[in-house]
Amino acid sequence: xxxxxxxxxxxxxxxxxxxxxxxxxxxxxxxxxxxxxxxxxxxxxxxxxxxxxxxxxxxxxxxxxxxxxxxxxxxxxxxxxxxxxxxxxxxxxxxxxxxxxxxxxxxxxxxxxxxxxxxxxxxxxxxxxxxxxxxxxxxxxxxxxxxxxxxxxxxxxxxxxxxxxxxxxxxxxxxxxxxxxxxxxxxxxxxxxxxxxxxxxxxxxxxxxxxxxxxxxxxxxxxxxxxxxxxxxxxxx
Numbered sequence: 001x002x003x004x005x006x007x008x009x010x011x012x013x014x015x016x017x018x019x020x021x022x023x024x025x026x027x028x029x030x031x032x033x034x035x036x037x038x039x040x041x042x043x044x045x046x047x048x049x050x051x052x053x054x055x056x057x058x059x060x061x062x063x064x065x066x067x068x069x070x071x072x073x074x075x076x077x078x079x080x081x082x083x084x085x086x087x088x089x090x091x092x093x094x095x096x097x098x099x100x101x102x103x104x105x106x107x108x109x110x111x112x113x114x115x116x117x118x119x120x121x122x123x124x125x126x127x128x129x130x131x132x133x134x135x136x137x138x139x140x141x142x143x144x145x146x147x148x149x150x151x152x153x154x155x156x157x158x159x160x161x162x163x164x165x166x167x168x169x170x171x172x173x174x175x176x177x178x179x180x181x182x183x184x185x186x187x188x189x190x191x192x193x194x195x196x197x198x199x200x201x202x203x204x205x206x207x208x209x210x211x212x213x214x215x216x217x218x219x220x221x222x223x224x225x226x227x228x229x230x231x232x233x234x235x236x237x
Contacts, residue, residue, distance in 0.1 A: 016156025092122035146204035
């Protein structure tokens with residue numbers, strides 16, 4: 001159901017050069033005007049409230065604390081199986097715990113091979129003795145982008161604005177509206193930080209689709225990192 005609407009870059013892609021949290025407005029505006037002009041667009045027409053929206057987005061970005069290589073990578077080909085495993089309790093998230101211990105703690109890094117395969121099913125009854133403890137609800141919501149909170153510290157303004165200029169404001173925003181961002185139950189963004197930034201630059205009141213996983217960020221982030229590693233996705237550098 002979500003495969004066509006869940007769009008994310010592959011892991012291992014190069015970073016940008018202009019982190020919004022560290023790039024002052026005047027430099028961002030100068031760069032954006034240049035990029036839009038080269039693409040045959042006018043920044044003020046495409047993003048008429050650019051300055052105010054940039055400052056709002058920058059304030060949110062400054063609360064981010066997670067580096068790119070500490071973020072999970074879940075792509076369009078992964079999302080349906082990921083959703084199924086959570087809803088059916090495949091991942092050992094809560095007590096009682098599996099009798100097969102892997103790594104240190106419930107969410108170890110860098111899982112590969114047989115350990116990864118086992119971890120991906122440790123929540124099933126035959127391993128932890130319970131059928132209900134690890135079943136996680138995922139809710140579809142449509143909310144204003146300003147209600148979301150990015151956790152990724154390194155959000156790259158140049159990557160987002162280049163895409164906006166190449167596609168034009170409306171087309172690019174339509175893409176953001178038609179895809180899903182993955183969030184925690186407390187509305188922290190686990191996947192889709194750059195789409196969040198694109199929407200914020202257009203209008204903080206823009207409605208976006210989210211898949212809200214019923215776990216707080218303190219549990220969801222380490223779990224998703226383990227999952228991303230276990231299915232063999234390369235982390236961003």
